Amino acid sequence: MDAEVLRGLPIINNYLDGTQREAMDSMSGMHFSDSNRKVDYVLVYHYRKRLTQHSPGAGSPGPIHRAASMAIVSNGETKKGGLNLQQDNGQHTPQEAQVIELDPLDTLEEEKRLQREEYECNLVAAGLEIEKDIENKSQGLNFVRIHATWQVLSREAELLKIxxxxxxxxxxxxxxxxxxxxxxxxxxxxxxxxxxxxxxxxxxxxxxxxFSREKMYLYNIRDKDTFFDNATRSRIVHEILKRTSTKTRNSMGISTLIANNVYEAAYPLHDGEYEYQNDDMNERKLLYREWARYGVFYKFQPIDLIRKYFGEKIGLYFAWLGLYTEFLIPSSVIGIIVFLYGCITIESDIPSKEMCDQHNTFTMCPLCDKFCDYWNLSSACSTARASHLFDNPATVFFSIFMALWATMFLEQWKRLQIRLSYFWDLTGLEEEEHPRPEYETKLLQKKLKNKNMNTENTNEDGEDKLTWNDRMPGYAANFGLILFMITLTFSAVFGVIVYRITTSAALSFSTNETTRSNVRVTVTATAVIINLIVILILDEIYGAVAKWLTEIEMPKTEKTFEERLILKAFLLKFVNSYAPIFYVAFFKGRFVGRPGHYVYVFDGYRMEECAPGGCLMELCIQLSIIMLGKQLIQNNLFEIGIPKLKKLFRKMKDERTEPKEMDTNQPKDPQQWDLDYRLEPFTGLTPEYMEMIIQFGFVTLFVASFPLAPLFALLNNIIEVRLDAKKFVTELRRPDTVRAKDIGIWYNILSGIGKLSVIINV
Known part of the structure; x- marks a missing residue:
């Protein structure tokens, strides 16, 4: 390691003293304007004002007022290093102003402003300290910076049992x-x-x-400013933001305010920049150098540092992804050996030799009615030889191996999870069952609507709750829409089947000999591409629908919400991704009929049948194209391209809404909160887990038809680990740290896929 990195290492895990930390953080915009109080959280909103001068005779619209660009609110007082709201030495007398008559849009903006003021006052009452920009422009962004004092941190740490x-x-x-x-x-x-x-x-x-305030002597508190790290501080502030309510519109928590567009975003700050070449080292920069670059793909992941920076829940995801990628190495090696065995023994395969022998004239029935002629079995020689590459005696061994592999992987993950739980102090972790803000808002609205009702809808503790009648519309919508979506998937599969049948018949009528001889290849390739496009489109639709269905269910806690969302999304995406493959593997060619008594879909269109060498080769093509297509297009292209497009769109939007004039009071260099606002918001780990679980299904469920599937999954995951790492470090705002003792319901889904893989491979 070079000297630059070595100089930076000692300041990573609270090793540096207070002076060094203040100097580093103030340079990167991590403190209030007094350079003493750390910014633990940031709220962002857009504002717009319509003010005009009262005196119409003025030659030019002079300033309404001139004031400092910052205001510090701290329990109702302005702190010593703060900037007071003062006029410019009397040189510019503020002219009398009046507000233009408000249109409905301005009225809504005024309501939002009042709601923000009430919410921020409640935050101050809870002990937080606030610094915000003065709205001295007609419109633009405003950042509300929040600092938690030692009294607040210690109180909340005891309450949350950190x-x-x-x-x-x-x-x-x-x-x-x-x-x-x-x-x-x-x-x-x-x-x-x-x-x-x-x-x-x-x-x-x-x-x-x-943590307990009564037992402070137990803890090694050298400095109260650094005893709680940045991740813990932001977690505590986030808990306060979640439970602080406002009477205006009966809003509960920051999530509801963001949903109502009162605030646009809320996030903790990253630990400074990640790519500046200087001697100051922070955890974000270290993660970028040693983890979030493709150039270090061969290195192990710094799981402890990931957990320290992003929290236990994200740390467990990357630990699971790393173990899964490592386990793909032996399965990839065995898969390559199975494929090479097929290549070596292809000349000694008796069925394909008999089919390719030109002396054997096996005359086959026509593939279609009226226009098709009898054909010789030897014309399917190439298909039979290609099938042997994947369908040979070694495939049986590989199927058994992959069934055992899935079980060994799950058992090894349980061991690693217990080990991490011990070292990360997650043993005995109590699940936080706080009600969701959306649930409490709905409950509050119900209370106000039914003020005079008796207590028949209360539980034993006398606490109001949403009853079965309140949830019935949501449950009915869930059942109906999920059933409709599954039917839609099957309809799409059936539509592709009809396409294959009709296209095969149409190409068989062609007068071109080349077209007629390549009917099966043409139809198979185009049908698989259509399947892939349909799967990608429906995947995006199903993800949005699953989230909306879970929201209208109104689950009480975040854990319940997440589990229900995962189950819905997985059910829909499982059916969507695997339905075409299940059809080829188990149903195609089973309902063809026999010569003289064929099964017809429509008048004149026979049900499709497998190639002379069997359906396994077609299943291999189907699986490889869908698997590789999803990985290349959905998992990588979408993950890279869509965030960049969103970032560009948001930048263009901000350039339109920001005032054109330069504000001389603002610093020239953007502060950390401004840089972080330009990043994409973190939307959860569900999409990250989902793409890997679907891939796990491809690797285990149908591996008998495509032994190279683990190899392609391994190559994808080597890129995926660094792609996700780079996204978390450089492209996303810093997520709120969440403690979790396991990967939750994902383990049950993995276990179910492992058991199902045994049945399907048999």
Whole structure:
């Protein structure tokens, strides 16, 4: 590692003193204007004012007022380093102003302004300190910066039962004997693969205990400003933002305010820039250098640093993705061996030799009525030989191996998850069952609507709740729409079947000999591409529909909301992705009939049948194109292209809404909160997990037809890990840290796919 990185390493895990940290953070816009209080959270909104001068005789519209560009609100007082709202030494007397008669849009903006004022006052009452820009322009962005004091942090940490390290240390016992020697050998061999990040001492571990203000002596508090790291501070502030309500429109929490466009965004700050070449090192820059670049694809992931920066939930996702990618290595090797075995033994395959023997004249029945003639089986020689590459005795062994592989992967993940849970102090973690703001808002609206009702709709504790009658419309919409979407998927599959049948018949009528001889290849290739396009379109629709259906269900807690959303999205995308493949694998060619008694779909159109060598080759083509197409187009192109288009669109929108005149009071260089606002908002891990789970299904369910599927999945995942890493570090706003002790319902889905793979491969 070069000297520049080495100089930066000691300041990563709270190693630097207060002066160094203040100097570094103030330079990157991490503090209030007094350079003392850290910015823990940022709220953003657009504002617009319509003011005019009262005196019509003025030659030019002079300034309405001149004031400092910042205002600091801290429990109703202006702090010492703050900027007071003062006029410019009396040199510019503010002219009398009057407000133009408000149109409905301006009335709505005024309501939002009042709601923001009430919400911010409630935040101040909760103990938070606020700094915001003065709305001294006609329209534009306004940033509300929030700081949590030690009193607020300690109070909320105790309320949330956040585990913090104590002074008590204990030693972790190491392996002895041959295991220790093997471990040392592995460490030396894998040293070039290790990321150059500060490593925690694995021999000693601090005893963690839920924070308590009454037992402050237990904790190793050297500096109150650095005792809670940035991720924990932002998590605490976010909890306060979620439960702070406003009486205007009965809004509960920041999520409801953002949904009502009162605020446009809310996010914690990144730890500075990630690509400036200077001696100051921060965790974001270190993650970028050692993890979020394609040039370090061969290195292990710094899971502990990922967890420290992004939180346990995201840390567990990348740990799971890393283990899954590692497990694909042996399955890829076995798949390549199976494919090579097919290549080596293709000349000794008796069925294909008999089909390709020109001396054997096996006359076959016509493939279509009226226009098709009898044909010789030897004309299907190339298809039979190609089928042997994937359909050979080694494929049976590979199917058994992949069934065992899936089980071993799940068991190994349980071991790793328990290990991470121990080192990350997640053992005994209590799930937070706080009601969602949307649920509380709906409940509040119900209370106001039924003020005079008796307590028949209360539970034993006397707490109001949404009853079955309140949820019935949502459940009915869920059942009806999910059934409709599944029917739509089957209809799309049937439509492609009709396309194949009709196109085959049409091409068979052609007078061109080349066209007639390549009917099967042409129809198969075009049908698979149509299937892929339909799958990609329906996937995007199903994701949006699943989210909307879950929202109208009104789940009480975030955990329930997430589980229901995942189940709906997975059910719809599972059917959408695998329905065409299931048809080819189990149904195509089973309902053809026999000569003289064929099965017809429409008058004159016979049901399609498999190629002479069987349907496995067609299944291989179908699986490979759909799998590779989803990975290249949906997982990579969409993940790279769509965020860049959204960023460009938002930049153009801000340039239109921002005033043209230059504000001399604003700093020339953009502050960190402004840089982070230009990034994409974090929308959750569900899309990331979903694409990997669907890929896991391709690798395990139908691997008998395509032994190279693990290899292509491995190559994709090597890119996917760094693509996701780069997206989290450079393209997305910093997510709120969420503690989680496991990957949740995703493990149950993986386990179900593993059991289903045994049946399907058999």
């Amino acid at each position: 585990k913090m390290p104590t002074k008590k240390m204990y030693e972790i016992k190491k392996e002895e004997g041959i295991i220790k020697k093997l471990s040392e050998i592995w460490c030396k061999l894998s040293e070039p693969l290790q990321p150059q990040v500060p490593q925690e001492d694995t021999r000693m571990k601090s005893l963690s205990y839920p």
